[in-house]
Amino acid sequence: MAKRARETNVREIELKVNGIAYHETVEPRRLLVDFLRDHLGLTGTHIGCEHGVCGACTVLVDGQSVRACLMLAVQADGAEVTTVEGLARDGKLHPLQEAFWEHHALQCGFCTPGMLLTAYELLQTNRTPEPDAIRDAIAGNLCRCTGYQNIVSAVQAAAQAAGRA
Amino acid sequence: MADTTRRKWVGKSIRRLEDPKLLAGEARYIDDVHESGMLHAAVLRSPYAHARIKRIDTSRAKALPGVLAVVTGKEAAVLAGPVPAFCAEPVVQHAIAIEKVRFAGEAVAAVAAVDRYVAEDAIDLIEVEWEPLPVVSDVDSALRPGAPLVHEGLGTNLVFGRTLTFGDVKGDFARADRVVRRRLRWPRAAAVPLETAGAVAKYERTSQRMTVWANTNMYHYSAMPFAGTLKVDPNKFSIVPVAVGGSFGSKHLLSKVITIAGILSKATGRPVKFMEDRIDNLAASDSHASDRVYEAELAVTTDGRFLSLRIDVVDDYGAYFQFGQTSHGNYLSQVTGPYTIGSVEITLKAVLTNKCQQMVYRGAGSEVNNWMLEALVDTAARQLGMSPVDVRRKNLIRPEQFPYKIPTGNYYDSGNYAGVLDLALQMVDLDRWRKEQARLRAAGRYIGIGLATCQQRSVYSATEFWFWYEKPGFPVTATPEGVTVRIGQSGQFTVSLSSPFWGNSPETVVAQVLAEEFGIDPSTVSVLYEDSIRALPAAGPGGSRLTVMLAGAVNGASRKLKDKIFRIAAHLLEASPQDLVLADGKVSVTGVPQRGLTLADIAANAHFFKMSLPAELETGLDASHTYDHPFTTPPSADRSDLGAFYPIVAHAAHVPVVEIDVDTGLVKFLDYVAVHDCGTMMNPAALEGQIAGGIAQGIGTALYEEFVYDSEGQLRTASLLDYLLPTAAEVPSIRIGHQETPSPYTPYGLKGSGEGGRMVAPAAIANAVQDALAPLGVEVSELPITPDRIVRWVREARARR
Amino acid sequence: MKPPAFRYVDPRSVADAVGHLQEHGGDAKILAGGQSLLPLMNLRLVRPQVVVDINRISALAYIRETDGVLALGALSRLQAVVGSDAVTRRVPLLAEAAAHVGHLAIRHRGTIGGNLAHADPASEIPAVLLALEGQVVATGPRGARTIAVADLFRGPLSSALDPTELLTEVRVPITPPGCGSVFLEVSRRAGDYALAGMGVLLQRDGEQCAWVRIAVCGVGGTPLRMREAERILERSSVTEDTLRAAARAVEHAVAPSDDTQASADYRRHVAGVLTVRAVRQAWQRAGREGR
Secondary structure, three states, X not given: OOOOOOOOOOEEEEEEEOOEEEEEEEOOOOEHHHHHHHHOOOOOOOOOOOOOOOOOOEEEEOOEEEEHXXXXXXXXXXXXXXXXXXXXXXXXXXXXHHHHHHOOOOOOOOOHHHHHHHXXXXXXXXXXXXXXXXXXXXXXOOOOOOOOHHHHHHHHHHHHHHHHO | OOOHHHOOOOOOOOOOOOHHHHHOOOOOEHHHOOOOXXXXXXXXXXXXXXXXXXXXXXXXXXXXXOEEEEEEXXXXXXXXXXXXXXOOOOOOOOOOOOOEEOOOOOEEEEEEEOOHHHHHHHHHOOEEXXXXXOOOOOHHHHHOOOOOOOOHHHOOOEEEEEEEEEOOHHXXXXXXXXXXXXXXXXXXXXXXXXXXOEEEEEEEOOOOEEEEEEOOOOHHHHHHHHHHHOOOOHHHEEEEEOEOOOXXXXXXXXXXXXXXXXXXXXHHOOOEEEEOOHHHHHHHOOOEOOOEEEEEEEEEOOOOOEEEEEEEEEEEEEOOOOOOOHHHHHHHHOOOOOEOOOEEEEEEEEEEOOOOOEOOOOOOOHHHHHHHHHHHHHHHHHHHOOOHHHHHHHHEOOHHHOOEEOOOOOEEOXXXXXXXXXXXXXXXXXXXXXXHXXXXXXXXXXXEEOXXXXXXXXXXXXXXXXXXXXXXXXXXXXXXXXXXXEEOOOOOEEEXXXXXXXXXXXXXXXXXXXXXXXXXXXXXXXXXXXXXXXXXXXXXXXXXOHHHHHHHHHHHHHHHHHHHHHHHHHXXXXXXXXXXXXXXXXXXXXXXXXXXXXXXXXXXXXXXXXXXXXXOOOOOOEEEEEEOOOOOOOOOOOOOOOOOOOOEEEEEEEEEEEEEEOOOOEEEEEEEEEEEEOEEOOOHHHHHHHHHHHHHHHHHHHHHOOOOEOOOOOEOOOOOOOOOOOOOOOOOOOEEEEEOOOOOOOHHHEOOOOOHHHHHHHHHHHHHHHHHOHHHOOOOOEOOOOHHHHHHHHHHHHHHO | OOOOOOEEEOOOOHHHHHHHHHHHHHHEEEEOOOOOHHHHHHOOXXXXXXXXXXXXXXXXXXXXXXXXXXXXXXXXXXXXXXXXXHHHHHOXXXXXXXXXXXXXXXXXXXXXXXXXXXXXXXXXXXXXXXXXXXXXXXXXXXXXXXXXXXXXEEEOXXXXXXXXXXXXXXXXXXXXXXXXXXXXXXXXXXXXXXXXXXXXXXXXXXXXXXXXXXXXXXXXXXXXXXXXXXXXXOOOOOOHHHHHHHHHHHHHHOOOOOXXXXXXXXXXXXXXXXXXXXXXXXXXXXXXXXX
């Protein structure tokens, strides 16, 4: 019978989350999403499936969207992570969040944090996305409430507002 | 039609009160609940669909550091009884199986540990010796003589069977020129909200008090049965609501999740959180949905009139019957659709098998009936050589016929079905699409235009839970919704709700109603959610009832508040209450606006200045109101008339246009028009959101979603890689139109609308696919319409030629 | 669903990584992008004793052109492959196929080396590398060896890599001028694994097809070269007849299975449909770019 692997190494990690530096100790197997939620108390990032399909756990790592359920916290050592909590400033919603609000782009809100960060990333690289490009970008974020069309409108509106600013 | 132009807030698409905290990631969902010393649970699930538990050894699991409790079914049964069930039949379910398991995924042991990782490590260490039993894998094998029994005590797998006849079905069929017959198969799907079910149970041993946080519903009512299950005094047991990440009917009770968390909390004396993971949720939730085979017949005349409907339906309920045959009571409210069908007979067989149990999913069984009926209607059209539009026009109930009593005894309160149809056809530009269809057909392309005209009943009455039984054990007749409205010391409004937030818009609804009633800014209203002890009686979201019920409850509380406000104002202004008017947050003497008091003034008096009030008034300014169903009547003793039980009936017409690549079987939407008449609209933007979301789920049911069980009862679609939810790439933009035919029975003429999109979309899409493949003679008799099935149907159709 | 415990190492060099693999052999799993491995670990279907995280080996992230070959370090992220100027211009088929892998968040982490080593028969990258006649470099305790992609895949999720070897580089011949290529797939939803997928690379010589390479995914235990179909098309014109004949050859050559998404029959049929569409499209593209 194979010897069961014992947890012999916890790791110290240093990372920034929403601009704040953290120095924590974690088991290597701790998923990034659990680290953010349980160790750092940032419960805005949600868990929907834990097998990388639903996108509810989407965060930005060094500016790139990733599924936090498919990343180990130790892999974020040295990285800058952005979660939904990093979008609003001092209680003032980010323009993307405002656009979601205006366009009724959320109902239960569970997919919303992941959706916002995916949209945020899209608008960094595509300032004037067409509806198809938006749909393509959010196709990896499941929503069971909205049917997506208001999310598309919201992202378009946010892009237009940013364009005018 | 009521003059809606005088309304200031009801009917406005204001942005939601719920949204800022959701957007900022600050809402508290169940997995965000944290209690000191909280442990985490994991569950060992049966790999067998049907097996006896011979021996279960938890010693190695218990010895794992970080594990505080490991509980088997036998051990759990000391701490808790069977889970609450709402069926009449003696089908007993324990949250953790004791002697045998009845479906693959049933819990056989539960662990509480310092975190979920360790709990799952402990699960790995539990050893079970199984005695596999023969599997009842489908209804045919379940009903065979000598079949293995899912519940031995029942003596059969036919847990419920009955025929209900309304009107002269035999005579109508005899008089018909033709009988249209279809055999139809509706797949097992489920709500699969993005958030799974979860509970945190906190049992305090010295005081024997239990508090449960859970993303559940109707906790005012369920608290007592749960207290009974968990052996806690009912007045020491409370359920605390949290924000819910979608439910669509699947989180009404959460009996297994709450009971397991409660058992582990009792076993450890610590708070315990049990979150379903996605595998738990897909395989072992409380709520798979309808799993039906229909033999359905529509009796028609040569000129296209529908005379009678005969339905033979078998529903595979899985291993338990927790909600009884509610999803078959549900559609009796609208079984004959929007048509003047004079009689109907329903023969139901509810069958138990070794699969996960059913509860309800958006539509609650009526969406299935809609699909079946619209399939018959389109088939009738084809056989009679009429267009799908004309055959419907011939039979739609006319505006002057309302309130319309259908053969089962339910009423349709109001409607203008031809108007909805006209608007839908105009919006989609049917003529243009028919021309386009002809042109593309000549070029070898297959586009289809689907039509479904369907009812969306709303605001259920409790009688649907028991009227299938001549002698029900507990014929509940209350379907309340209670709210408390408080006006604070500076005139600010706070509303306490007795039901949870499910992704619907209860806060916005109550704010809009209060704004309408008092002339205040709706964004200033604060909304709270009470726990089961402080909550008033309430049934919560479900059956598309909540907007209507909250409006009624807030109206009732507002009336009481206004009564007190006017009496205070009259006293202070030395005027008669009849001479006062409330507008824009101020009470003044009619015609003398400067002689007035703001709500803030009145509130200050009410809270602080008792001596300035009329002597009989108490200090304070709040009112509660528990609104119940505005129009419901009991069923007749012989059940030939089920009474009015779902008489607030919305209606919709959907017209999807699809193109089918017959070589790959892929379906693409070219257009999708949905016209809904939900009576007076409370918040059009929120309504459209519900419609679009419901249609997306309908697309899922029609094209993508199915729980596939094999002959050993193994669930083959047990992750989101295999159970496919539509993404933004699969759901088209829906063009939504509205008609408002108010209800005569409800506040503001509102009708419920939450389920509507999903209640119509599968029927419309199936008809669209059928229309596209009509040149090949393909009929759509099963869902989901997968690429594999389309290719196969096309191949078979071509071979027939 | 949380992963079981494991020992975690994150070497900074290939030599160190190989050292760990040598020490632990079959008890170790390499963690690259994690987009395939983490789901399996979360589901506890895979329980490595040791996880060797190679993401810190910066020397493995490169895309270089040398001597008619495009060399990609194993840690090249799939999105980097999609967006790479060199790949888009030099081996467009690879860039096109990479864009079909999952969604952006998956491509940000998923690597070309990891994708190949995972050897999922439904995956797009193995199929196009087969069509491109690529090679991989595997580095183990005894040094580096080159494996033709045609020899890399043994069966579903099974490759020719030794447990002590790390896939370190992918090599692809640069597509010559006058070529057209396309990757097409049929899947249930956007971003899903292919029910059937096909990569086609052909060189056009006037109205004749000089040579053609066709590889498929999702219709066998490994990606498959469709040599009989190639034979029918080579040195022929691409006409409705030759396309149909090639499609039939593909239908005969594939070995699909049933699963909950589609039957074997369907996959076989769709592989034939893709043949006609993909070859035609590659032909048209060659026409646009060729002489």
